[in-house]
Amino acid sequence: MTTLRFSLAPLIVSRPLGRAVFALSAMLCALPLYAADLPVLKVGDQALQTRGILEASGQLKDLPYKIEWFNFPAAQPLGEALNAGAVDVGGLGDAPLVFALAAGARVRAVAATRSNPQDLAIVVSEHSPLHDTASLKGKRIATTRGSIGHYLALAALKKAGIAPGDVNFVFLAPADAKAALASGSVDAWSVWDPYTALAEARDHDRLIANGVGLSEGLSYQVATERAIADKRVQLADFLRRVAIGQRWALSHPDEVAAMQSRVTGLPTDVLKTVYQRGQVHPVAIDDSVVAAQQRTADTYEAANVIRAHLDVRASFDRSFPLP
Structure with a gap:
């Protein structure tokens, strides 16, 4: 089995490309080369987190199909790629899934995970005078529109009694948001790991809020309706390997x-x-997961991020059992 690899610069410095087709071509991280007659599953990833777990846990060995990996710096371009049918399946947080569905994406959540939402945070520069969410009133907050960072900011502001219109949201991809915070063009950045951890460790940025008590901590593997119909066998096998890899990663953070x-x-x-603080683990898609997803959709609706009510029940496919 031979794999052709391309060099990949650290994702934190990659620049966004506005359309999914360009994101796919520019941020493609590797294409495995196998026998030409094997079926192909096109998998979207964010910051290579799914691929890293699968490779470290050995779950990419002896695949009976090809995987083409497409890497994205954030959920929005991955959601666009799913909507365009350019990838078959990919990992999205609960809030980005709502955003994609509201845009008309014909996709379904086919597997779920929960994590410790300490991995979501509102970050300020080391010497910023801001120290809590209440101090954000009238300030500029960078985040990616429709992302879990966007959701965290809305939830944190609501808890602090601040209306969304009382802050200035600046919608940027992670690399540009990081640069804007460093230059002082924005006052805060609402973001997720690995960007949060990198900002803390390398830039000594401070966290003034995190997702504990605000975020449901849910993320999904999301597949297109076409892939569910046409690639069910490959999709089921992939989801099984992801769940096994995620469980393995819980006790092997060094290797991952x-x-x-x-x-x-x-x-x-x-x-x-x-990996240590996220504690990402697979969970069954049950009624509690659906109810939590509805709360996320309702938060976006109340903040006018999505324009119409979204009933999330139809956005789940429970036919893929949790291994």
């Missing part, structure tokens, strides 16, 4: 961090922090 560092160029200590 080392593997992902080799693939992404991000520091091993930063990635170890990501």
